[in-house]
Amino acid sequence: MKDPSSSKSDCTSTSHSSQSQLPREADEVALATNTASSAPLDQSIKRKSVVRYPILDILLAKNDPKEADRAGMPSDSVRLSQWKELRRKALPGQNPTDLVLVYAPTGLGGIEITARDYNRLEPGEFFNDTLVEFGTMRAFHKMQETNPTLAEQVHLFSSFFYSKLRSPLPSEGYQSVRKWTSKFNLFDKRYIIIPVNEDFHWYLCIIYNPKGALPPQMPPPRPASVITKPVMGQNQTKTIEVVDLDTDGEMDIETATVTNSPNACTLFVLDSFSRVSTNALRKVLVTYLLNEAIDKKLVGSEWDDHELEKWFQDHVVPEVAEVPRQQNFCDCGVYLVHFAEIFLSNPEKAIGYMMERGQSNSADESIWNKSGLKMQRITMKEEIDRLAVEWKAAR
Template identity: 25%
Template structure:
């Protein structure tokens, strides 16, 4: 059975009956392709990369810059089902999509900020106040003002389960309630669960950022929570691949994506728009791309040593 899609008001004053998709004519509705190309590696290379010391680092990506992610051989092995994708694989997958989007549509990529998978665990580990104090400088380190972004993407792992949150128009949280502009916090859980605790905590984060960075007190009426209508994973282990497909589909056309997951009922026609084969192919895609990148990183290291 498909889950319903209620719209939760974070103030607790009731449920809305519509989702504020303000940018119906936005250029972000134009669909692009984030396919990274038909890269080919041999079966021998794929097999070879999975063999050896599980604690060996096989890739650091991107290898130039300060925000690279280490991938161990044991992480790569988890790409074989029913392996559970860990933080490193998820983050590298997200960075691949970001790199590709920056190449083909840099203006759109500039509107999106993707948090590291380590953000939400730190934010939620203690009380909201303590959690915020521990992450308040993270965007400063990245030189990012979240209120100048249009979309914030937050990958979340709780109890060995991946799901996703997307904050749409965070700058609207700074508006006066009378302007009727609202930020929306979308939760996309491939098991179909509602996530009111996530909506409440991310709402607190937005309010705290507004107060700390802009000196603005945010009204509860300026933020709403939305449960997106999305495909449901068929097993217990594919949550990681599912959220990567969600992010990929979102980045290809953000406004169309939000329109597709926004509905007041279980709209089967909208669910049929998903490319179901991508959920099955994403593991193999990551294996090929990581294998290719690992070879390039190894060559880069050798050249650097020379």
């Protein structure tokens, strides 16, 4: 599988080119040792540590308990010596690339979790693609075990799916993932789950009822710009701003009247940091659904290209879900996995909640289990420990 060192991490403001300039772990320990007994850290170091240097969060926590809470650390782990002990226990082997577990629930391929990946489950560490893949795939596998019929209505894409789609040329982006759906019709699924890493930030996308975006075989006369937006058990009309794709490919913002319908295709964005541009995201995924429909010959040949673009644009409705917000800069991957677990445990309940609540100002504890977020890292660690024992025994 991929080199873990190249895995995506979340919620850091640095670019790939600057990652090589960050201090190595040994340098971080030395820096921490030299400053552990000093006065409260300089504010410039404090600002950098939240984003770049998780180990410094330990020192910040020693001087300011509020920072320990922001970093998601329990109160008994704020001392450097205790952090070192946690670090030692988190690495089962001497080599960070040692395999801890190969998770292959279907028997084909597998997710390779190394000691370096496992260490990212510690408080203050950023999730990479390996942990996101494991967390989401494990939740989906549990659904397959408990409700295989419902699981047939779900498709879970890899965390690399969206990054491949974001090619400068949309046709090239689609070609890179075209064969991923060669054995099934994506539009027959009711729920499409897409983990997204964009600008080093993780969030979750769910496409509900993709079949609702398909046009009839014959193009109708062009009506006024009307978009159907599903709200369970309601039949209402409201006005929203939507993104339009011009003939030159540029995006415009226009006002459209939205009629609620349970048969529409809805793109839900579950972002714990409230920083996602739904316009750009929607453009990429609308283009993907359009290309997928054309490639699988689900669109009549009488459609004009521009009219077909407009149809898909008007029938894929963006909806920013009201979800719990992270309180630090390192937990967006944790939140993504948690949202996926909650959704897959009861998709219809989650969809109904997200549609009805809309832009409410509070995320309901009864649906999102916010208290469970604090245990997410520990729960995943215990799950990997248990599965690792079984995997090693079967080797």
